[in-house]
Amino acid sequence: MSESKHVDAVIVGAGFSGMYMLYRLRNLGMTSIVYEAGSEVGGTWYWNRYPGARCDVESMEYSYSFSPELEQEWEWTERYPSQPEILRYANHVADRFDLRRDIRFNTRVTSARFDEEARRWRVQTDQGEEVTARFCVMATGCLSAPNQPKFEGLDEYEGDSYHTAIWPHEEVDFTGKRVGIIGTGSSAIQSIPQIAKQADHLYVFQRTPNFSMPAHNHDLSDEFQRSMKERYREHRQQARESAFGIPFEVTEISQQPALEVTPEERREELKRRWATGGATIIASFADVLTDKEANDLVAEFVRERIREVVDDPETAELLCPDDHPIGTKRPCVDIEYFETYNRDNVSLIGVRSDPIERITPKGVRTGQAEFELDAIVFAIGFDAMTGALLRMDIQGRGGLTLKEKWQDVPHTYLGLTVSGFPNMFVITGPGSPSVLSNMMVSIEQHVEWVSDCIAHMNEHGFEIIEASADAEDEWVQHVDAVGKSTLYPLANSWYMGANIPGKPRVFTPYIGGVGNYRKTCDEVAREGYRGFELEPERVAVS
Ligand code: FAD
Ligand code: N01
Numbered sequence: 203m204s205e206s207k208h209v210d211a212v213i214v215g216a217g218f219s220g221m222y223m224l225y226r227l228r229n230l231g232m233t234s235i236v237y238e239a240g241s242e243v244g245g246t247w248y249w250n251r252y253p254g255a256r257c258d259v260e261s262m263e264y265s266y267s268f269s270p271e272l273e274q275e276w277e278w279t280e281r282y283p284s285q286p287e288i289l290r291y292a293n294h295v296a297d298r299f300d301l302r303r304d305i306r307f308n309t310r311v312t313s314a315r316f317d318e319e320a321r322r323w324r325v326q327t328d329q330g331e332e333v334t335a336r337f338c339v340m341a342t343g344c345l346s347a348p349n350q351p352k353f354e355g356l357d358e359y360e361g362d363s364y365h366t367a368i369w370p371h372e373e374v375d376f377t378g379k380r381v382g383i384i385g386t387g388s389s390a391i392q393s394i395p396q397i398a399k400q401a402d403h404l405y406v407f408q409r410t411p412n413f414s415m416p417a418h419n420h421d422l423s424d425e426f427q428r429s430m431k432e433r434y435r436e437h438r439q440q441a442r443e444s445a446f447g448i449p450f451e452v453t454e455i456s457q458q459p460a461l462e463v464t465p466e467e468r469r470e471e472l473k474r475r476w477a478t479g480g481a482t483i484i485a486s487f488a489d490v491l492t493d494k495e496a497n498d499l500v501a502e503f504v505r506e507r508i509r510e511v512v513d514d515p516e517t518a519e520l521l522c523p524d525d526h527p528i529g530t531k532r533p534c535v536d537i538e539y540f541e542t543y544n545r546d547n548v549s550l551i552g553v554r555s556d557p558i559e560r561i562t563p564k565g566v567r568t569g570q571a572e573f574e575l576d577a578i579v580f581a582i583g584f585d586a587m588t589g590a591l592l593r594m595d596i597q598g599r600g601g602l603t604l605k606e607k608w609q610d611v612p613h614t615y616l617g618l619t620v621s622g623f624p625n626m627f628v629i630t631g632p633g634s635p636s637v638l639s640n641m642m643v644s645i646e647q648h649v650e651w652v653s654d655c656i657a658h659m660n661e662h663g664f665e666i667i668e669a670s671a672d673a674e675d676e677w678v679q680h681v682d683a684v685g686k687s688t689l690y691p692l693a694n695s696w697y698m699g700a701n702i703p704g705k706p707r708v709f710t711p712y713i714g715g716v717g718n719y720r721k722t723c724d725e726v727a728r729e730g731y732r733g734f735e736l737e738p739e740r741v742a743v744s
Contacts (some may be wrong), residue, residue, distance in 0.1 A: 209233045211337040212325045213657075214311045214594075216301075217245020218292065218631040219341035220268065226653035230660070235335075236301075237327055243301070244292035245343050246283050247606045251369035252389060252579075253396035255285035257478060258417065258535035259640045262430050263448055267289065267438040268646060268688050272298065274431055282480075282535070286312050299460040306331070313337050313595035320663060321740070323625065327350045336665070336719035340591055341629045344637050346587030349701065351384075352582045355560040362577040365394060365585060376400040384558070386412055390581035391534045392612060393544045397579065403547045405573050407566065409554050410694075413504050413524045416532035443717040447635070447643030450532060458498035460487035472503045484529040491529050491713075492687050501528040511540040515573040516541075519554050526693035532637070551693030586696040587710045588612050589630045598623035611708050615669035615677050615733055616723055617650060624668040627652045632710040633681045639698070639716045647716070651723050655731065666737040673733025 211227050213220045216238035227234045239515035240248045290609050296302050310328040317324050323338040348367040366389040381401040383390055386408040398404045418720035440449035475483040489496040505522045542548055556568045565575035596604040599622050614620050617634025629648045630636035636644050690709050699705035726732045
């Protein structure tokens, strides 16, 4: 067998997590290889090129803060950045910091196994490469493993089919075509208005309606950018200490319970939030995510807006979410989503009452009708949080696989490490605030914590770090208890693993707040990495 190449660290994924991890490890003087399945950097923003794809965290928040020069020089054009603009930004970062020379593109990691004897990770790729590394950092993304369509008859379909999360690089032209889109989550809600503008007719197959708020997107003025840049440092610090990674001045999380104000005051506040745009309505009262009665009031306000916008009362009713509290599924933010149903070339097909039976060679067949389609768009989401990790063969001590370890619950300590998997770190893993936050803030916090930890190990002669089983159990229980104190478990959401048959039903992210979580991680480090076992380097015996 040929000798494997050795590096200090293997990083899997070249999205915002992997790129920053590489940058930090380089600054520690360490060697790294980043493996990336795609042909370029950007992760989410490389893959999700569907029409209308855009971020719903404001551009000046959804960006790296680690380099004051970078944040001063980059100019954003819109309040909410579009996918092409974010991808340009990711490429700019890769160029500016000369990252590409350590990234192997078009290369998927297939397995990562911890060799206990050698105290090294042995990583294999689909290109036949093998590399050994002291550290293995999984920067594989929470929403990067597309949920593959499993409809009967799909193979026989004669038209074109697309998945929003693996959109072609070439332009897709729906002009003159009958198009069907399956799903009404965030990806569909962004793409439906765009596809409707092109297609001859668009059929939207909706199983579960979703809450969506208007973005009120607009161009950013030079003056706004200048004033933000003047106080960027302070603004970023607020984001780090906040609950969701977004500064208080933007989210304004109310301290007031919904039922403690008069109905008139409540309505005024909700109207104000609706007019502001984005998901801020979820933060309109302190108890929206914890008290069902408070939540119902906000949900009903949004349903009223849907009925106001959509002309046909039957269609409006079908679009009104009724099976989950508002905010317990990722809130959607849209540009003229509900308005789109007033177009003559758009039909909403409710497939909860009349499920899709199969894909036929000509289109989609439900129990009651068949729809002839030239193209089908699958906007059916992701095997979120754990999917990208479990699609690799990851083995820790004693050959224990991550799949076995996470059979019932994705056990982690701080969402960063897994007991039994020494020197492996996960960026924004299950049990961390990740998807419940502005992910740029969470990514930076994790990457900085991991690189500080590695620097500490190097400085003090530690070779191995591993979460103790007790600390991990305690953390898992804490994440679960905090989750259960909210309304989140009431939704059949991907946060709960509910969208993937057979997946454990457990609320996976940590809802304790980005700022509080950061404090906990910092405390753990300050206390000599509380809850971790650190092993010194082995001394060679001659
Ligand atoms: P990713 O960007 O997912 O990158 C992971 C990379 O790892 C991918 O490029 C993938 O190809 C690679 N990879 C995975 N497995 C392997 C393997 N085995 N071998 C090699 N490479 C591998 N977050 C927000 O905060 N605000 C938003 O508004 C927002 N909008 C979003 C919109 C969409 C359409 C989606 C899908 C997600 C959105 N997110 C948003 C979440 C988004 O994923 C994060 O903000 C962020 O981009 C994640 O960066 P990452 O580097 O951690 O992961
Ligand atoms: O995926 P989803 P997504 N038959 O899982 C339906 C981020 N994001 O790609 O609810 C019929 O939310 C499914 O129906 P149901 C964000 O975090 C952000 O849209 O299971 N329908 C649902 O309607 C987001 O939450 C932005 O009944 C089927 C849809 O497909 C996450 O990514 C933009 C079906 C899937 O919705 C995922 O969003 C885009 C079936 N067999 C994404 N299977 C921003 O704007 C699934 N569905 C920031």
